[in-house]
Structures are given as structure tokens and as C-alpha cells.
Amino acid sequence: MTFDFIIVGAGSAGCILANRLSQSDRYSVLLLEAGGKDSSYWFKLPLGFAKTYANPKYNWMYHSEPQAQLAGRRLYAPRGKVQGGSGAINAMIYVRGQPHDFDDWQAAGNPGWGYRDLLPYFKKLESHPLGDTAFHSASGPIGISQMRQQAHPICDDYLEACRQMGYPLNDDFNGAQFEGAGIYDANIRNGRRDSSSAAYLHPALPRPNLKLEYHALAERILFDESKRATAVAVRQHGVSRVFKARREVIVAAGAVDSPKLLQLSGVADAALLASHAIPLMHHLPAVGRNLQDHLCASFYFKANRKTLNDDLGSLGGQLKAGLQYLFKRSGPLALSVNQAGGFFKGTDQEQHPNLQLYFNPLSYAVPNNPQAKLKPDPYSGFLLFFNACRPSSRGSVQIAANDVMLPPRIQPNYLSTQKDVDEAIQGCRLIRRLAATPALQRITAQQLRPAASVTDAAGLLQFFREQAGSIYHLCGSCAMGPDPRTAVVSSTLKVHGMAGLRVVDASIFPNITSANINAAVMMVAEKGAEQILVEHDGLA
Numbered sequence: 001m002t003f004d005f006i007i008v009g010a011g012s013a014g015c016i017l018a019n020r021l022s023q024s025d026r027y028s029v030l031l032l033e034a035g036g037k038d039s040s041y042w043f044k045l046p047l048g049f050a051k052t053y054a055n056p057k058y059n060w061m062y063h064s065e066p067q068a069q070l071a072g073r074r075l076y077a078p079r080g081k082v083q084g085g086s087g088a089i090n091a092m093i094y095v096r097g098q099p100h101d102f103d104d105w106q107a108a109g110n111p112g113w114g115y116r117d118l119l120p121y122f123k124k125l126e127s128h129p130l131g132d133t134a135f136h137s138a139s140g141p142i143g144i145s146q147m148r149q150q151a152h153p154i155c156d157d158y159l160e161a162c163r164q165m166g167y168p169l170n171d172d173f174n175g176a177q178f179e180g181a182g183i184y185d186a187n188i189r190n191g192r193r194d195s196s197s198a199a200y201l202h203p204a205l206p207r208p209n210l211k212l213e214y215h216a217l218a219e220r221i222l223f224d225e226s227k228r229a230t231a232v233a234v235r236q237h238g239v240s241r242v243f244k245a246r247r248e249v250i251v252a253a254g255a256v257d258s259p260k261l262l263q264l265s266g267v268a269d270a271a272l273l274a275s276h277a278i279p280l281m282h283h284l285p286a287v288g289r290n291l292q293d294h295l296c297a298s299f300y301f302k303a304n305r306k307t308l309n310d311d312l313g314s315l316g317g318q319l320k321a322g323l324q325y326l327f328k329r330s331g332p333l334a335l336s337v338n339q340a341g342g343f344f345k346g347t348d349q350e351q352h353p354n355l356q357l358y359f360n361p362l363s364y365a366v367p368n369n370p371q372a373k374l375k376p377d378p379y380s381g382f383l384l385f386f387n388a389c390r391p392s393s394r395g396s397v398q399i400a401a402n403d404v405m406l407p408p409r410i411q412p413n414y415l416s417t418q419k420d421v422d423e424a425i426q427g428c429r430l431i432r433r434l435a436a437t438p439a440l441q442r443i444t445a446q447q448l449r450p451a452a453s454v455t456d457a458a459g460l461l462q463f464f465r466e467q468a469g470s471i472y473h474l475c476g477s478c479a480m481g482p483d484p485r486t487a488v489v490s491s492t493l494k495v496h497g498m499a500g501l502r503v504v505d506a507s508i509f510p511n512i513t514s515a516n517i518n519a520a521v522m523m524v525a526e527k528g529a530e531q532i533l534v535e536h537d538g539l540a
């Protein structure tokens with residue numbers, strides 16, 4: 001079967017690409033997804049992500065290599081394996097990032113990727129309750145909710161604590177100002193997760209020129225002698241199939257699987273390919289390098305008043321929350337658990353906020369064994385946690401063998417720079433200072449982990465090394481940039497040295513953005529789709 005475009009991966013980016021490229025009926029589009037449908041109710045119910053967090057039916061459930069700076073631990077790296085990808089299983093926090101994140105993308109040699117250029121694409125994808133403003137749009141596909149209407153009342157104590165510390169309050173992290181404390185926006189519409197699958201792909205699926213193949217694992221991209229991508233070899237239900245592309249193959253398999261697929265296809269570092277006896281198609285050393293992530297650590301508090309643990313930890317509370325959701329589409333099931341937070345400067349010398357904070361009106365242990373369920377602690381509790389906005393550690397994704405069924409080696413090299421170590425200590429101290437405010441003291445029965453006695457830099461850093469985990473923002477592993485020695489795609493997202501091949505997903509980030517990255521991934525897909533259409537409409 002032949003299609004104009006083949007998109008590999010129906011994740012946050014792939015669903016948007018599939019919609020936009022099939023919007024006019026000029027092109028036929030095939031979307032290949034290794035996972036299945038997102039029809040389970042858990043993908044609609046916002047709090048449902050607790051059920052998909054470690055479910056192998058919907059999740060690749062990767063782990064990093066042992067991390068030298070994190071007590072040798074392997075960190076859990078969930079990735080969506082389902083229509084909607086990681087956007088179908090994420091926590092839905094919706095923050096674009098700071099303008100200078102994108103200005104840095106442009107400054108790295110990528111014209112058209114500065115904040116001013118990108119704001120129209122951010123606006124294009126969202127439907128925001130603030131309506132049409134300089135920063136927002138009222139008419140895009142992704143529905144955004146401001147959680148402040150419904151956040152748990154204990155979040156007000158957190159905001160008061162920030163006010164007592166002299167931090168500004170911020171009611172729109174995606175507006176004129178980034179710094180400050182506030183309640184997050186989430187991509188939730190009428191009490192339902194509004195992933196790019198729900199908002200872009202489902203409405204497009206009836207189109208006759210769009211075909212979605214489920215359980216279709218792309219094994220290799222095939223090329224002709226002029227290094228043009230012509231087809232994708234797929235394994236589906238134990239059968240090998242080949243789908244042909246007339247115009248382009250677009251890789252949107254995410255920051256782990258996009259570099260893996262390029263490597264398996266012979267587009268990568270020649271030495272890596274030789275070590276796995278994979279025939280070289282094109283030497284592109286940056287494939288899989290420049291991997292980045294946000295690393296966070298949680299501080300656990302016992303509260304002296306009710307938190308969401310009380311609502312969600314008992315059968316009666318669950319029933320009440322269930323009924324509230326059923327009849328009013330509201331209550332804790334209709335929200336993310338990451339409700340409040342903000343962006344702060346860890347020292348007075350910082351030019352921009354360099355720490356992101358979360359205040360969850362709920363506490364739960366992230367189980368060591370990912371098969372175990374996430375469940376609230378059996379007491380009234382809340383969490384404060386943080387990550388550095390722009391860590392400078394860089395890692396890699398590399399195939400472990402010439403075998404599509406084997407997970408690749410994910411080596412984030414967390415905490416491998418002095419800047420990242422310093423910011424880990426800054427973040428711990430920020431939380432300690434917040435915990436000492438009258439507002440948080442008023443609601444705290446006990447600081448549980450780390451114990452209140454841990455106050456010095458060495459103790460806090462040891463806690464961080466032993467407890468920190470990924471906040472699941474892997475990106476950068478097929479970075480955009482002009483130099484094929486250090487980058488994989490050009491500013492039009494075309495793979496250097498190849499024809500008919502692009503990468504459009506989280507892996508093209510030259511540097512990680514300062515907040516949760518899904519909004520930026522979806523922006524990349526909107527802009528990437530437009531670049532593709534402009535080029536091919538011109539050729540048609």
C-alpha cells in the first residue's frame with residue numbers, strides 16, 4: 001500500500017500531524033501506532049493516569065541505565081504505548097515554557113523558532129477560558145482548564161506561604177509573566193482529558209484519506225539509493241508488512257523510540273551501527289545524543305487537616321468523588337493531582353526562574369516496583385516537589401541490539417554537571433524555606449521525608465541522590481540545529497543528509513524547556529505540519 005505521508009507514532013505530536021496533513025483531501029496519510037486504541041475510560045477520566053502509569057498494555061515502561069550520581073539507581077521512564085502516546089497517560093499540566101527557552105532554540109541556528117515566531121502556534125492549538133488575547137486563543141482544538149476554579153482548598157495555604165516569602169502570585173503561567181506561584185492550567189475539557197488524540201485525531205479518523213494502523217511496530221525505514229525514505233517496514237500481529245511513502249516518512253515516535261528507529265534504519269553514528277552489524281545508510285553521529293530530562297524530588301508532609309488523601313483513600317470518599325464526577329464532571333477525579341506550583345529563582349543572581357515547584361494536595365509513594373498501584377498514603381498528607389527548569393546534564397539513547405523488540409539503553413546522565421548539583425540543593429532549600437513559613441507551619445503535623453533535621457547541603461543532596469526521579473520529560477535526542485555533526489534535523493525538521501525524512505516530536509528540542517514539555521511538543525507538531533504542507537502544496 002502506498003501513501004503520500006507515513007507518520008510513525010500516534011503520540012502527542014503524531015496525532016496533530018495526522019490531522020493537519022489529512023485536513024485537505026490532497027494527501028493520503030498513514031499513521032502507524034505500536035499500541036492500541038485509547039478507548040478505555042481511564043484515558044478520558046483525568047485522574048485515570050494513576051491506572052496507566054505502570055500498565056504494560058498501554059505503557060512501554062522503560063527504565064534508565066543505572067545512574068552513577070543517583071546511588072546507582074535505574075529510574076522509571078514511562079512512555080505511552082497507545083493512541084495518544086505519552087499525552088494519553090500524562091498528568092496534563094499545561095505550561096509552554098519561558099520565552100528565552102525558544103529564543104535559545106533560534107539562537108542555536110534555527111530561524112523561525114524564537115518565542116515570537118512560535119506564539120501563534122501555541123495559540124493555534126488551544127482553546128483557553130481567557131479567550132482571544134495577546135497570549136491565548138478561544139478556538140483551538142485542545143481545551144484548557146484553569147484548575148484554580150476547583151483546586152483543593154489546602155492549595156490556598158501553599159499560595160499564602162509563597163506570598164509570605166515575598167514571591168509574586170501568578171494566575172497565568174502562559175501569559176505575560178512566568179515567575180511566581182499559582183495554580184496550574186491543564187489540558188482538560190469539560191472534565192475530560194483533552195489529549196491530542198481526543199482533540200485532533202478522533203475528529204479526523206473518519207476522513208477517507210487518513211488510515212491508522214494499530215499494533216503496527218515500525219521496525220525500519222527503507223531508503224532508495226539517493227537516501228530518500230521510500231517505505232516503512234512494520235511488524236503487526238506477528239506479520240511483516242511494508243508500507244510505501246510517495247512523499248515523506250515522518251518519525252514521531254518520541255524521544256526514546258525516534259532515535260531508536262533511526263538507528264535500526266542505519267541512520268546514526270557509524271561506530272554504533274558497526275557494533276551491532278547494522279548496514280550504514282548515513283553517518284549522523286547526533287542521533288540519540290543530547291538527551292535531556294527534568295529530575296525531581298518529593299518532600300513528604302503529614303498534614304493536620306484533611307487533604308485529598310482523605311477523599312481518595314477511603315471507600316466512602318472514592319464513592320463521593322465518583323458521584324461528583326458522574327453527575328457534575330467535577331471534583332478530584334476531574335483534575336490533575338499536580339494542582340499548585342510555580343517558577344522561582346533559586347538565587348538572587350538568576351536572570352530567569354530556574355526552579356519549578358509543585359504542591360500536591362495529596363501524598364503517595366511512587367512504588368519502586370512499577371507493577372504496584374499508585375495509592376494515597378494512609379494519613380492526611382501533601383507533597384512539595386521541585387525540578388530544575390533547564391538542567392545541563394546531557395545523555396543518550398542507544399539501541400542495545402539490532403532488534404526492534406529490545407528496549408534501547410536510556411542514559412540521561414542525571415546530575416552530571418555542577419550546575420545541576422547546585423540547583424538540586426537550591427530546590428531543597430527553597431522547599432525547606434517554604435515549609436518554615438507560618439502558612440505551611442499552620443497545616444503541617446510533621447515533615448516526614450526528608451526529616452526536618454536534614455538541613456545542611458550534604459544531607460539534602462544525599463536525600464536528592466537517593467530519592468530523585470524523572471518527571472518524564474525526556475527530549476532532545478534528535479536535536480534540531482544547522483550542523484550535522486551535532487544535530488539531527490534542520491530548522492524544517494528534515495533529517496540532515498537524507499531526503500523525504502523528518503522527525504517531529506519531543507526529540508527535536510535543542511534544549512529542554514523550563515516547564516512540562518507537552519505544550520511545546522504539540523506546538524512543534526503544529527509548526528512542523530505547516531512546514532510540510534507549505535513545501536508540498538508548493539510542489540503539488
Ligand SMILES: Cc1cc2nc3c(=O)[nH]c(=O)nc-3n(C[C@H](O)[C@H](O)[C@H](O)COP(=O)(O)OP(=O)(O)OC[C@H]3O[C@@H](n4cnc5c(N)ncnc54)[C@H](O)[C@@H]3O)c2cc1C
Binds near residue numbers: 078079085
Ligand atoms: C507519566 C507521564 C506524565 C507526564 N506529565 C506531563 C504533564 O503533566 N505535562 C506535560 O506537559 N508533559 C507531561 N509528560 C510529558 C509529555 O506527555 C511527553 O513529553 C509528550 O507526550 C511526548 O510526545 P511525543 O509525541 O514526543 O511522544 P509520545 O507522545 O510518547 O508518542 C510516541 C508514540 O509513538 C509510538 N511508537 C513508539 N515507537 C514506535 C514504533 N517503532 N512504531 C510505531 N509506533 C511507535 C508510541 O507508542 C507512542 O504512541 C508526562 C509524561 C509521562 C509519561
